[in-house]
Amino acid sequence: MRLHMPCDDRLGLVRDLAGVLVERGVSIIAIEMDNGAVYLECQSVSEADAQELILAFRRVRGIHRVALVPAMPYKERAEQLQAVLASVRDGILAVNAAGVLKQCNTAAARILQLSAEAIDQALPQALADSLLINRTLREGRSFGDCEVFIESIGSYCVVSTRPLYNEQAEAAGVVAMVRDIRDVRALVQKVTAGRPVSFADISFASPAMEKVLKQARRYASSDSTVLIRGETGTGKELFARALHSGSPRSKAIFVPVNCAAIPDTLLESELFGYEEGAFTGAAKGGKPGLFELANGGTLFLDEIGEISVHLQAKLLRALQDKRVRRLGSSRELPVNVRIVAATNRELEDMVRLRLFREDLYYRLNVIPLYLPPLRERTEDIPLLAEQFLRRFADRLNTPARSFSREAMVKLQQYAWPGNVRELENVIERAVNLVDGPEMTAEHIYLGRPKPAAVRPQVRFETYQTLQERLAEVEQDILQETMERFPSARRAGAVLGISHTSVLKKLRKYGLWPDKP
């Protein structure tokens, strides 16, 4: 039986109430003062005895009223706290000064794989260390959003802690908040990801693209690695995104990496992450790599043909073992990532020239997908052009709605070295120029025609020896090769000479700074 009794603040009141119960041989379960009232919980008694008890309490000096209540305030508070703890997605746990686990919500139990029996038991030392609980107790200060590795679950978590102080201002316990790194990533993905791209976003009218799309739809559901080939701007990234959206991993993250846009040394730490202090400039607390970030989802390695041979070896190992190791760490982490790679390079030639590892090539080329260039599917041009026209006209609020016949012919006759991206740009430029509803041929500015491949210039200066003329040609070849493969080693592999010969020749022609 639980009673609520508004009362005066009088010394001895609780003793008098207890006396009423003692006289009748009824035991007290709990007594609590709250907000000008006494709450009392005692063992249950018969209906008649309850009535008599209530009358006796009313007669106690200082008691204003006596009413039955369904719950004691401390129980209500505890239940509300439990409901709050159970409803949050973050893991919350409370540990006392002796390291004993006193509270653990369902999320914490799930993230840290703790059983119900863990309550009222000392938290394992390694776990208390990883969760920064011991440091919080020792140093008596809070930690905010630290990424820590939890050995027992083999994964990283984000942890914040707060010490609880006793009356002597000593740390008497710790409350820790734990978030699974995967939940953090899912949140980031939700906030930062744009609208997902699906196969329905890929426009086509040509049988060639119909065939590719049919293949891609079939491949989407598989977990195998896809290698998308095609010239620049043919829609490789669009297909990679659609493959992800159409896969069982669609709810997880899609992580695109442009391998050509990041310098080699940086790409290694971006892909694999690093531990604190792994190198000068490494961020405090280390950083997870893109492989880890993409865990559960899809990693899109764009321009895969551009990565160095050193990184190719590391990538191959990661793909084979399905494990990655952060730079400066000895710990390997399992990763479950689907790889979609793309390139506009002739990887087979690169393999032949030893610029691309053959084993990595086969590992990536499990499902090849070839996107034809726009000039081989001119049927797609009107559809794409009209789609881009609508998009840009709406965005720029111009009245352009259609193409004249000549404009469309001009678009279809062009060779489109930049493919769909170039078409998109041409239409955007045209929409900016047009005043009326129709786009005419004058509004369509196409790229400058490519000059015909120039043959090495032959200079008819009769006093030049054969050797001198050959040297000029050699110089042109070296210059052109170094522009395409800006490393002596790679240029050497292409030209079939050693990299030291390349360097020697570069120095000879003043194409390489001399040693100081």
Ligand SMILES: Nc1ncnc2c1ncn2[C@@H]1O[C@H](COP(=O)(O)OP(=O)(O)OP(=O)(O)O)[C@@H](O)[C@H]1O
């Ligand atoms: N079939 C298509 N339908 C609609 N838009 C397309 C289509 N193909 C490509 N695009 C658009 O063309 C542009 C270039 O596509 P994307 O970036 O996917 O090409 P890419 O082959 O990955 O290029 P790069 O080789 O330069 O990385 C994007 O804006 C894309 O949305």
